[in-house]
Amino acid sequence: GAVVSQHPSRVICKSGTSVKIECRSLDFQATTMFWYRQFPKKSLMLMATSNEGSKATYEQGVEKDKFLINHASLTLSTLTVTSAHPEDSSFYICSAPRHGRSGELFFGEGSRLTVL
Amino acid sequence: AQSVTQLDSQVPVFEEAPVELRCNYSSSVSVYLFWYVQYPNQGLQLLLKYLSGSTLVKGINGFEAEFNKSQTSFHLRKPSVHISDTAEYFCAVSESGNQFYFGTGTSLTVIP
Numbered sequence: 001g002a003v004v005s006q007h008p009s010r011v012i013c014k015s016g017t018s019v020k021i022e023c024r025s026l027d028f029q030a031t032t033m034f035w036y037r038q039f040p041k042k043s044l045m046l047m048a049t050s051n052e053g054s055k056a057t058y059e060q061g062v063e064k065d066k067f068l069i070n071h072a073s074l075t076l077s078t079l080t081v082t083s084a085h086p087e088d089s090s091f092y093i094c095s096a097p098r099h100g101r102s103g104e105l106f107f108g109e110g111s112r113l114t115v116l
Numbered sequence: 117a118q119s120v121t122q123l124d125s126q127v128p129v130f131e132e133a134p135v136e137l138r139c140n141y142s143s144s145v146s147v148y149l150f151w152y153v154q155y156p157n158q159g160l161q162l163l164l165k166y167l168s169g170s171t172l173v174k175g176i177n178g179f180e181a182e183f184n185k186s187q188t189s190f191h192l193r194k195p196s197v198h199i200s201d202t203a204e205y206f207c208a209v210s211e212s213g214n215q216f217y218f219g220t221g222t223s224l225t226v227i228p
Contacts, residue, residue, distance in 0.1 A: 006159070034216070043206065043220040044160075093159050097216075104150070105208070105216055107159035 003027055004096050006108030013084055014116055021079045021111045023094030029074035030096035034105070035067075038091040050077040084115040118143050118209050122219035129197055130227050137192040137222045139207030149190040150208040151181055154221075160206060166190065177201065202226045 007022045023033055031052045036044040048069050049057040056069035066088075068080040081088050094108040119142040129135045141147065148167055152160040164175025171183040181192045190207060207219040 004159075041223070044218050091157070095160075104162060104165060105160075105210075107152075107161070110157065110159045112157060 003098065004030075004094065004106040004108045006094055006111050008111060009109055010112045010114075012114045012116065015085055016083055018080055018082045019084055019113060021081075021092055021094075021113075023077045023079070023096075023108050025075045025096050025098075025106075028096075028098050030077075030098070031074060033071065033077040033094055033096045035069060035077075035079050036093045036095070038093060038110075044093065047079075052077075081113065084113070086115045089113055089115045118147070118211065118217040120207055120209050120217050120219040122205075122207055122222050124222050125220065126223045126225070128225045128227055131199055132196045134195050135193065135197050135201075135224065137205050137207075137224065139190045139192065139219055141188050141190070141207075141209045141217075143188070143209070143211065145211060148210045149181075149183060150210070150216075151175065151179070151190070151192050152206045152208060153177075154204040154206065156203075163192070163205075197224075197226045199226050199228060 003026050005024045013019050033050040035047045037047050038044050046059050047062045050069045050071040052071045052074055058064050071077045091110050091112050093110045095105045097105050121140045123138045150165045151163040153163050154160045163179050164173050166173045166183045174180045179194050183190050202225050205222045208216050210216045
């Protein structure tokens with residue numbers, strides 16, 4: 001069964017609103033979680049590394065104020081897309097390494113964001 | 117930083133034919149190697165991984181991959197594909213288990 005869960009799987013919002021996506025590790029503690037963005041027919045683009053108890057580390061070119069990441073607990077990280085625009089429409093995926101499993105990454109189911 | 121190259125962006129293959137998806141990486145240091153599969157509108161699922169030991173790794177759904185250190189390659193193979201294997205396949209490399217680098221993906225289409 002899934003060990004990393006994302007919610008919601010699909011969300012449609014109006015331009016200018018904010019949307020929050022949750023990523024939960026279900027049966028292990030994740031001090032680190034990764035957030036990716038995937039464009040159609042494209043690979044995964046790492047947006048940021050979420051660290052429990054400290055600030056997220058953003059990749060170059062990713063707007064920190066637009067994509068707010070909060071790692072509130074050892075099992076939950078959230079990505080908030082603020083003041084969403086149609087160009088933010090994408091597939092967002094989170095993942096977490098499960099230590100003790102030789103660094104294997106477990107992925108959430110992904111969240112499809114559509115901004116109208 | 118690592119770079120991961122998947123030379124084939126799209127691979128069409130007839131049902132029951134064999135397939136090989138290629139993956140090369142840049143680092144010469146010890147790495148962990150992974151293949152993930154992604155079905156439409158879903159997250160990624162682990163197919164198989166190489167950590168150490170035998171260079172031939174067997175995964176789920178009849179897939180296997182061979183680690184070749186001298187060629188820094190980790191090609192994925194399946195002797196006979198099914199329609200259900202149609203998906204996007206990603207090769208990934210990790211040096212420490214905390215930083216992962218992904219290839220650009222290979223879209224496998226199985227033709228009836």
